[in-house]
Amino acid sequence: MRLENLRQLPSVDGRAPRVALLVYNDFSVDTRVLKTAYSYAAAGAAVRVVAFGTFEGKEPGLTVLDGGIEVERLPLVELDHTLPRLGSTARQVVARARGALRRGSRRSVTAGPTAPTTSDARTEATAQTRSPQDGDLGPSAGSTTHSTPRSTPAVPAGLKARVVGLWMRMHYTVRLGSFQLRAVRSLRGWRPDLVHANDADTLLPAWLAGRSLGTPYIFDAHEIWTARVKAGSRPVARRWEAWVEKRLAPRASGVTTVSGSIVDWLHRELRLAAAPTLVRNVPVGPAPVVSDPAATGRLRELAGLGADTRVVAYCGAVTINRGIEQTLDALELLDPSTHLVLLGRGSQAYRAVLDARVAAAGLDDRVHFVGIVPSDEVPATLRDADASVIFSRPVTLNQRFSLPNKLFESIHAGLPVAASDLPDIASVVSATGAGQVFDIDDAQTTADAIAAVIADAGTYRAASAAAARTLTWQNEVDGLLRLAVAALEGPGRS
Structure with a gap:
């Protein structure tokens, strides 16, 4: 991507300013973030994008794009992969325990003339004839038992849906939290001079890192965060997201967004001191x-x-x-x-x-x-x-x-x-x-x-x-670069 004749950023301590971009995705198809990263680089910055790696997408680690832009993809905690593993492990443990009980029961019958009680016999028969669909692994391989599995009460569908829904909410919370914590560590290690937070789910790590490093951040709102489409009512999550955005967006050195109506909405609802800068997501020119x-x-x-x-x-x-x-x-x-x-x-x-x-x-x-x-x-x-x-x-x-x-x-x-x-x-x-x-x-x-x-x-x-x-993007991005210059030249900056 060639971007020329852009506004230049000031140096910091005689070197190129370091600009970190935070984005909560794997940075494989986010063209706005890609254009922003190349714009900072063309404006004279050393640029690092902090994104995440996934099991099925981009691998965690540090890579370098053409133009010298670094991309650090962080590992995530993925509970949705843990649940099937936990279920499989639990079934194996139960099956082994029942196998041990059966072996112990057979040894006791062989050792003496005393017959098992009716209750013991029922327990052993049940353990041998229960089907895998009942939640364990069923009879061991090679078993000669062919009795018809007994019927067991089914888990109500509504209860199962609620449990799965609760688990997935926990998954998404832990997943985001793991990214945010690791993003803070990454920023503290790289020590950027400016952080560019893409969307409200990166505001918290931008603020936390900035607080400890004395680093300003710019908030780029790609949408109205609390109005995006999400499954379920999510009352706790929505309140938390609204609180983070209302508290941390006004502390940014600058705010940008994608349409005039969202400019007005953010200015009013987040009580920003100044209206956000409009940076529409237009293609790089020439057309x-x-x-x-x-x-x-x-x-x-x-x-x-x-x-x-x-x-x-x-x-x-x-x-x-x-x-x-x-x-x-x-x-x-x-x-x-x-x-x-x-x-x-x-x-x-x-x-x-x-x-x-x-x-x-x-x-x-x-x-x-x-x-x-x-x-x-x-x-x-x-x-x-x-x-x-x-x-x-x-x-x-x-x-x-x-x-x-x-x-x-x-x-x-x-x-x-x-x-x-x-x-x-x-x-x-x-x-x-x-x-x-x-x-x-x-x-x-x-x-x-x-x-x-x-x-x-x-x-x-x-x-x-x-x-x-x-x-063209070159014309649109000038507003963002103006904010970046002001942030880098702000009070206490060299």
């Missing part, structure tokens, strides 16, 4: 339409479509509340030559739901799932679509105030845009003239907006191309 006007795109190639079709692009996660079902409703109202191509991925379960919906509507030959491409290739890939649909459903405040990457990626591709009439999305579409907005609850207005931007594609493509010249 393909600016750097290579002859670029043709490859979305049609991925979908196996020719030039005689009209292609509406959907870009992003294939998941709920992204308006995919509603876009399918609108597709039914469009000319049969119009196809929907989805660039992204999602769960198999949700894909099965969509496949059923597509089949029921008779759209099998007009809907195409083409997987993913590297994030920095998305605008160039979208380039040959006829329009892009940006559909967000305001189920939570975060979704209502969203300003999704795919909007800016579509503009960088030079596409006409049909987008949800939500405040921040509509503001960008209106300011750039790159497309039209639609009522998310009306399939006909959605279809009309898509048809309108395709019909006047030349006008909207020109508007997108013009906007793409200034809507």
Whole structure:
């Protein structure tokens, strides 16, 4: 990633400032954090990203990216892996204990003429005939017992669900706590001059480390933390998260976030002394339409479509509340030559739901799932679509105030845009003239907006191309670097 001509950070004690970025994920697909890390490096900092390693993802340890950015992935305590192991161990212990009891019982029968009591016989018979489904390992290998297993009372399904739910809540709490403690140790060992905390689950370690080292921190709120979608009511967790954010965000040297509406919400609800700095999650420039006007795109190639079709692009996660079902409703109202191509991925379960919906509507030959491409290739890939649909459903405040990457990626591709009439999305579409907005609850207005931007594609493509010249990460990140300079030059800093 090449970033040039960025604002430079001041030196500290005659050396490059050390900037640590905290992120509670494995840093494999978080493009905002990646762009931020490269921006600090291009501004003259030595950069280390502190993330985590997982059993099935990136391994714990220290690696170095191109450009010298260090990534330290910390190990986590994973209770969800412990529960199956505990269950297996418990079953083995019980089985061994019962085996010992059986052997002791047989020895006592052989040693003397006294027969076992009725109770003892029942116990031994039960131990030998109980099935593995009853919670132990059943008869030992080679046993000649073939009696029908006795029936045992089943654990109520509701109780089992509550136990599993409680265990998983404990798992997530311990997992986060283990990351936060190890992150504090990591920061104290590396001794950064500035900490960049991505989202509220990294605020606590940023504050704890900063308190002991005298290091300032910047809080980058990717969303409204207490409004994110989580399973269950989580009353204790929500109160704790709200308390941490309200107490520690105002102590940050600066706060940044991703949309104008979230700027206003954080300023008001967290009682910040100054409004957060808006740093929208736009792609690195220059855009393909600016750097290579002859670029043709490859979305049609991925979908196996020719030039005689009209292609509406959907870009992003294939998941709920992204308006995919509603876009399918609108597709039914469009000319049969119009196809929907989805660039992204999602769960198999949700894909099965969509496949059923597509089949029921008779759209099998007009809907195409083409997987993913590297994030920095998305605008160039979208380039040959006829329009892009940006559909967000305001189920939570975060979704209502969203300003999704795919909007800016579509503009960088030079596409006409049909987008949800939500405040921040509509503001960008209106300011750039790159497309039209639609009522998310009306399939006909959605279809009309898509048809309108395709019909006047030349006008909207020109508007997108013009906007793409200034809507670049290099321009957005300057606000963050201003905060970083102020933090590094603050009272008591050299």
